[in-house]
Amino acid sequence: MTEKLYDVDSTLQEFDCKVVGLYRVDDTTLGVETDRTAFFPEGGGQTSDRGAFFVDAVTPAIHVENVQIDTEHLLHFVENSEENVKSLKIGTLLHGKIDWKKRFSDMQQHSGEHILSGIVHRLYGFNNVGFHLSAQEVTVDFDGELTENDICKVESLVNETIWQNLEIHAWYPSETDLLAITYRSKKEIDGPLRLVEIPSVDICACCAPHVRRTGEIGLLRVVQAERHRGGTRLWILCGARAMEDAAAKLKENHKVGVLLSAKQTETFAAVQRLKEKNAALSFALVGTQRELLALRAKTVTPQTALVEQIDADGTLLRDYADLLADKADAFAAVFSAGDDMKFVIISKHGFALAPVAETLRSTFGAKCGGRGGVLQGALCGAFDAVRATLETIAKQGGRAQ
Ligand SMILES: [Zn+2]
Structure with missing residues (x-):
């Protein structure tokens, strides 16, 4: 098995090695096995x-995109290209750079x-039951529910630990030593067990x-939390990722502050004021729209069916349909704007709306229901086509076509 240089020295960025195995993984991928490596395989x-392997100063770099390990081999996946096949032979000496x-x-x-999981375990007894680290996100799953306060407390303790700059120690204990050590483990591990210790923490x-030392983590931030399978999933960011995330959010907050002429620490209050003002304006707008629709209803000439579309929603549809229904022998139908329309149909003179509902469902896929002379719902279609259908139903006394 390949000697795992990363096990002993996590700071090793470059190393020399020799090709000891070559495997065709598929048409596009070649698996390169070396006698030693600093490349950490997925795990x-x-x-x-x-990273890359270099044969000599003139041969192009052989890019390593993925490294996988199983019980027998540790393989560096490189492109199965003509050049790479030519460059790589058993015994070829390589310089690796991660x-x-x-x-x-x-x-x-x-x-x-590790610090986070150690602290959560110590404070609440919850186990880390899932960890995922990729370029997109870092998630940690615990088998118990953490409150917002718990998470704040843990985040604060984690950062205090980071700033203590404690040495992190990794080693393979003997089976005898292992019996005397209490450690966290997500699953039973085959082969020699490697422990990672952060003194007095985990x-x-x-x-x-x-x-090598916790200080190198710089900062840990919990950026999101959700309930997950009866426990909690946390999204965390450390180091540069934490800084980049904070910088992006700060920039966004700054833009909001500029728009609202608010200090960066007062954007929430400013947005809250804006929302209250918006709600008051919306309320006033609905009042004005209602008055305008009442005036509009007065100008409408009575007909068998009155079918209109208005740029309004909610109760205004019903209120306007109610006013129009007084002037319609069959019914009044009012639709909201756009093709995805909400509607209210009111009949005040005994015209049955059940066949109307049936036609709207079968012709336009409407979702609707109601009783007592009122039918409401939504459908997607062209208003002119819907109006023509409804007028035909009204003229034919409840039967379409
Ligand atoms: Zn780990």
Whole structure:
């Protein structure tokens, strides 16, 4: 099995090695096995390292996009190209270089997660039952419910631990030593067990590389929390990711502050005032619309069916239909604007609305219901076509066509 250099030195960015196995994974991928590697393969919830192998100064770099491990092999996945097949032979000496920016960020997130999980376990007894670390997000699942206050408290303690700059120690204990150690573990592990210890905070079984001291994590922020399978899922960010996220949100808050002429610490109050003002204006607008519709209703000439579309919603549809229905022998129908229309149909002179509902359902896929001379619902269609259908029904005394 390949010697895992990352196990011993998590800061190793470059290394020399020799090709000891070559495997055709599929048409596009070649698996390269080396005698030693600093590339961390996917495992423990963490995606693999990526980077490149170099044969010599003139041969183009061989990009490593993925690294996978099973019980027998640790394979670096590279492109199954003509050049790579030509360059890579059993015994070829390679210089490996890992993408350090990704690796360091991964270690920051992972070490941060260990501190978080250790503290949650100590304070609340909840276990980490799921961890996922990718370029898009970092999630940690606990088998118990954490309140907003719990999360604030944990976040604060995690950062205090980070700033204590404690040394992080990873080792393979002997089976005898292991009996005397209490540690967290998500599952039974085959083969030798590796422990990662953050003194007085956490000891956890883990195969991944970690930062050397907690101070390198910089900062941990819990950016989202949700109930998940009877427990809690937390989204966390550490180090540069935490800073970038905070910077993006600060920028957004700054833009809101500029729009509302509010200090950055007072944007919530400013938005709240704006919402209250908006609600008052909407209320006044509905009042004005109601008055205008009442005036409009007075100008309408009585007909068998009155079918109109208005730029309003909610109770205004019903109020206006009610006014028009006085002037319609069959019924008045009022639709909201657009093709996705809400509607209210009112009959005040005994015209049955059940056949109207049936026609609207079968012709336009309407979802509607009602009783006592009122039918309301929604449908999607062209208003002119709907109006023509309704006028035909009214003229034919309740039968379409
Ligand atoms: Zn871990």
